[in-house]
Amino acid sequence: MAQFYSAKRRVTTRQIITVDVTDLDPFGQGVARHHGKALFVPGLLPTERADVTVTEDKRQFARGQVKRRYNDSADRVAPRCPHFGVCGGCQQQHASVALQQRSKSAALARLLRHEVNEIIAGEPWGYRRRARLSLNYQPKSGLLEMGFRQAGANDIVNVRACPILAPQLEALLLPLRECLSQLQGAGALGHVELVLADNGPLMVLRHTAPLTRDDREKLERFSHSHHLALFLAPQSEILEQVSGEAPWYTSDGLRLTFSPRDFIQVNDGVNQQMVATAIAWLNVQPEDRVLDLFCGMGNFTLPLAKSAQSVVGVEGVEALVDKGRENARQNGLENITFFHENLEEDVTRQPWAKQGFDKILLDPARAGAPGVMKHIIKLAPARVVYVSCNPATLARDSEALLAAGYQIQRLAMLDMFPHTGHLESMVLFEQI
Structure with missing residues (x-):
């Protein structure tokens, strides 16, 4: 049954309903029915019942937020990523892989x-061999943010782990941020791309101002100590190879050489x-x-x-x-x-x-x-x-x-x- 609450001296009405979720959409939202139309609720899974606050009620659909969940689906699992729910990269880590595949199918x-x-x-884990991480230097604190965009926002989530990344790339996250933070030109960094080729990892660093000799040396030392090829991108259309070999991967046993910016299946x-x-x-x-x-x-x-x-x-x-x-x-x-x-x-x-x-x-x-x-x-x-x-x-x-x-x-x-x-x-x- 719908319940209505009105705060004193304020014309605010909140509708709370109890729903049973029957489906999972691709964005990790549970799907229930409300007044004959689809109600999308983030965080709920099929077979779960919950009290939901209706936050948006359109002609074709409605959206809601969970107030109280009464039971757990057998397909509910603990997300592996510490940033799940904040980072916008994944939407379904709370659902079993079997449920994800059934829903998509x-x-x-x-x-x-x-x-x-x-x-x-x-x-299902450690599969991603390519990632582009945003960089943003905070001059007041002297900290460099490195990570993915926040869900539903433009803010950067400082990622310290990413379990869907190939382990060789995930292992670079913390030492790479430390290296980039120490550069004199940290304020002129745009983004960094990490790619795992069959012949090893590589890094592409986008920078909007020339790097000092000292900064280049630090980056080269980092690339050698972590056994990755280094590419610099002073402009969006320019790519300078500093260290390492040209990357390649295999397709049906054949070797395909590619540029770090070329499309390859992730x-x-x-x-x-x-x-x-x-x-x-x-x-x-x-x-x-x-x-x-x-x-x-x-x-x-x-x-x-x-x-x-x-x-x-x-x-x-x-x-x-x-x-x-x-x-x-x-x-x-x-x-x-x-x-x-x-x-x-x-x-x-x-x-x-x-x-x-x-x-x-x-x-x-x-x-x-x-x-x-x-x-x-x-x-x-x-x-x-x-x-x-x-x-x-x-x-x-x-x-x-x-x-x-x-x-x-x-x-x-x-x-x-x-x-x-x-x-x-x-x-x-x-x-x-």
């Missing part, structure tokens, strides 16, 4: 109107499984001609070339195309052709579009691939694998294939970012 199945056939997952364990599954789903044969759209530096392209007669990779970022060509050369793959083309423009005028293909893979950004769906249908491949980081645009783009006579044969939820609201997936379409 159910959301994906609803959007695609197809059951999730498999979940591709790796280690979760190496899931990436390896994802590439292998995509190749298996496409059922690539020695006579097949395969098209890889939004191919980046060749994460899928190079492994596909090991099995196919020929592969064409198309990418809109010229630097990634150059990296793809170099990676193909270094791995002795001569059956790959890369094109630098904007796939958001008229693709029918692009040179790759006039070729024929038996199989197609696409891995677009969050905006999806509306500009190429009609042409994919025109090319009439036997199979299409769509890798998605946004289920909404995947559902939209899927409608074009379904309307053209393709059917979903396999649907996988990729647990690329455990404990967060990110939902990634992969779909196999086949011409029937």
Whole structure:
């Protein structure tokens, strides 16, 4: 029952209701029903009952805050991170991994109107091989803040631990902050990126004023003592390698060299499984001609070339195309052709579009691939694998294939970012 409280001399009304949570949304909010609409409550899990203060009541939904929880879900676990609930990086550490995966799979199945056939997952902790930490020097206190943005705010949370980071990167957090705090130019630091390549960790430091010789020496000593490659970024478009080797990672046993700023999949364990599954789903044969759209530096392209007669990779970022060509050369793959083309423009005028293909893979950004769906249908491949980081645009783009006579044969939820609201997936379409 609703209860109303009015403070003396103030026209404030608070509505408190008792709810039973039935679902978990991607942002770690429990979902209940209130007046026939969804009520989102942070911190609650399915099967839990609680008294909730309604803080926002819209026409389509409502939001609330927990006043009292009556029971604990069997899927409630203790968050590992000391910053959980304050840091905006994770939303679901209070929920078991099994519940997270069930909730994401159910959301994906609803959007695609197809059951999730498999979940591709790796280690739920220590999986993240890349992180960008904000830096902010406080002149009055002389302290340097280093960490991630606070949930729902722009403030920096000084992180001393981050259990989703790869252990080699997490171990750098405290000594790195100490090193940066001692620099004379600490007030001119923008952010620091940490990346774990297969040949070791690296650091990219963004600074907005020239570093003194003493500061450079301190940074170099730090990089040597912690066995990491050091890159400096005096401007957003400039990258200076100070120490260490060029980074590389493996995809299906092939070595891909990359720049510290190039996009690579953050979760190496899931990436390896994802590439292998995509190749298996496409059922690539020695006579097949395969098209890889939004191919980046060749994460899928190079492994596909090991099995196919020929592969064409198309990418809109010229630097990634150059990296793809170099990676193909270094791995002795001569059956790959890369094109630098904007796939958001008229693709029918692009040179790759006039070729024929038996199989197609696409891995677009969050905006999806509306500009190429009609042409994919025109090319009439036997199979299409769509890798998605946004289920909404995947559902939209899927409608074009379904309307053209393709059917979903396999649907996988990729647990690329455990404990967060990110939902990634992969779909196999086949011409029937």
